Amino acid sequence: MPIQTFTSSRALTGRIRVPGDKSISHRALMFAGLAVGTSRISGLLEGEDVLASAAAMRQLGAQVEREADGTWVVNGAGLGSLLEPKQALDMGNSGTSTRLMMGLLASHSITATFTGDASLSGRPMNRVIEPLSQMGASFEASSGGTLPCMLRGVSPAVPITYRLPVASAQVKSAVLLAGLNTPGITRVIEPVATRDHTERMLTGFGATVEVSEESGERVISIHGEADLKPMDVVVPGDPSSAAFFLVAASIVPGSDLVVENVGLNPTRAGIVHALRQMGADIEELFPREVGGEPVADLRVRHAPLKGAEIDPAIVPSMVDEFPVLFVAAAVAEGTTVTTGLEELRVKESDRLSTMADALKLAGAHVAEHEDGLTIIGTGGEPLRGTQDGAKVVTKLDHRIAMAMAVAGLASRDGVAIDDTAPIATSFPDFTDLLERASS
Template identity: 50%
Template sequence: MAHPSDTRYLVAPGGTLRGRLRVPGDKSISHRSIMLAAIAEGETRISGFLEGADALATLNAFRRMGVRIEGPDGGEVRVQGVGMRGLQSPDGPLDMGNSGTSMRLLSGLLAGQAFPVTLVGDGSLSKRPMRRVTEPLAQMGARIGTTEGGTAPLDLAPVARLTGLDYTMPVASAQVKSSLLLAGLYAEGETCVTEPAPTRDHTERMLTAFGYSVRRHAAKVCLTGGGRLTGCRLTIPADISSAAFFLVGASIAPGSDLILEGVGINPTRVGVINILRAMGGDIELMDRRTAGGEPVADIRVRHAPLRGIRIPVDQVPLAIDELPVLFIAAACAEGETVLTGAEELRVKESDRIQVMADGLAKLGVCAEPLPDGMRIFGGALGSTGDADTIDAPSIDAHGDHRIAMSFAIAALRASGPVAIRDCANVETSFPGFVELAGSAGLSIQATRG
């Protein structure tokens, strides 16, 4: 029986994706735009801001720290920056909701402030590992308390000063890198982070847009503390992580021909395109341009027969958030697809390896979870059965937005209806998903309770 607050997706089988559409603004860039605009000097005008719960958690946190923010209104936001030392102590804990990006990046930005602050989150976020950021921040002199398990809430105490750090990350993570660079803004001397593999570089690009000097030498990125940021104008491109559901959907649904407008194609984020092309996908990048310091293009994707591959390990950090929907592509491909080197998936909003394997099994797909990935044998997709009743068998998304949307897309190749439960968190990253997917040709309904 569904929980009274549960949101379920009921998706009819088959369909074709056609037309032109624009997915919401990039979530990663939306977070960073508010953070840097808040500590800049002067006004920053932002367009294309993602009005989902995750990004709004970041925005509301800075309002609670005394930053005047107008909007969002149709993606438009105006931030009156308070400068590097202008943030004020909030009147209570800052609630990050379900947003790991908000919590991890803010732990760095707030580590060097002159006031105490506590960061809290929902049940899911409170289970996610935080030592990966709190331990290197402690090496810089930060004082951050966690639970015994190294999870939130995070209690940040004021410190006399932070000291720059030369840190080599054991695991590639843009959130860890960004957290340390943001702390480095407040540290004495130079802060450097060396990556074992390339990760998204939105923080570095945006710091440069705000006039802050960032230096990159091969896999090492450095900055010196004590500088200043200057307000500017920012245009946030459409989110490639949101576009990924339609890239896969159009690839697997016969007769599909879809154009996705103004999508960010940052080279540290295009793993989903590279992997789909390696599987035989028909993807064309059109009208390449730059928006807000980020490369952007319109993406045309048409149906193509896919084949199983061994996903290159160097593409994993470039597609870490898109791997769940790529598992759907693998399930529809001919032959075997193997993913390794993606243990990070185990500590996302859910254990995305196990949860995806369980859902694929319900659709009759042979999916073998591995400690750091998955082995999937492509073939016909089944159905969860009659989706017309509240008690219909369903796939459990475990409150993970990417799981829910991935299995909604799977219905394009299913033999019967697909029901998915615990989908409410889709609105945190992709508000309007059901309506936009429906306009493109997916027969999807959302019900509550």
């Protein structure tokens, strides 16, 4: 296991570009694979999670190739014409790939077995199994609704109206993808708005998607037996990846860093709002729209942060960014309170307890609750860091590893991390970019 220690950093300066958005990369590969014709994707995130989606689409009959200039070319198999995979679909560490692919296959007459690594195999799939079963698909999952899991799709599937019991873009997307190949109209009702990349991109590929509001709830309707057309996709930078550098530059004195080409979809940009609430100096440069998604370059300068009470309504728009927000809170002035974070307990790790333990090990003052953390900051002083050979236990979670690497930049003794290998799932050149910005 690659153990690495991250130590106090010089100011982060210059311009960097983070990898393409993971959520959009997954969807671009899948939707292009369902279209008839050739789509070209630029800016695709080439992390292990997204490559798992590419491999799965190849098994289903799509031709997926990477050109020398980094552009990905997809010749789609066509909706309703997918091939039954000859082997199990190995989804690696990617919960997004798994849940979306289950939805995609649920309305095809295909049997497929989903497998994954140790971390993914512990994550719950019942949240998608339940609505997809209502549409006619059947599942044989491991105990607790986990992988390995065999899916038997059905065609024609039954259109449903499904109210999300928890805010989850993955569950919403799974149902909408099943609805693509289902006669009639499939509807999803979400009490709290979640990231809307699926709706935006499916519209771009030619599906009929309607978004309305009923009794204060968002209703997304998709017209089935869609005829998807190929399109060229430009993937914006991932705000979840940018978040580590927004926090790092905010807490390392003297920093003045521009993070280029960051997607600022309002259903995803909660981290920018939360950091500004804490006093961060983040400026949007050259705002523009790329492929239906709002994008800007973000200039972030060191600023004294103050503790804040984070509104739980913002959680769906930054659910993956809380680990690094906890780091910002640990060196802020005053107390930061977070609630409504139950979802963090079923990510790649239990991110509440794992981050609480990691920050305490590095000298932070943290109290863990059932649905969040309360953190008393140092008032801008460096964290102590890990000592006496102690190492942060990341539990194979890439975001824990990167968040605690950022904590190391604002520590006296550095922060040792037990395993940095999982970072490759979402941000393969994270440590290189960190070194370049602080050199």
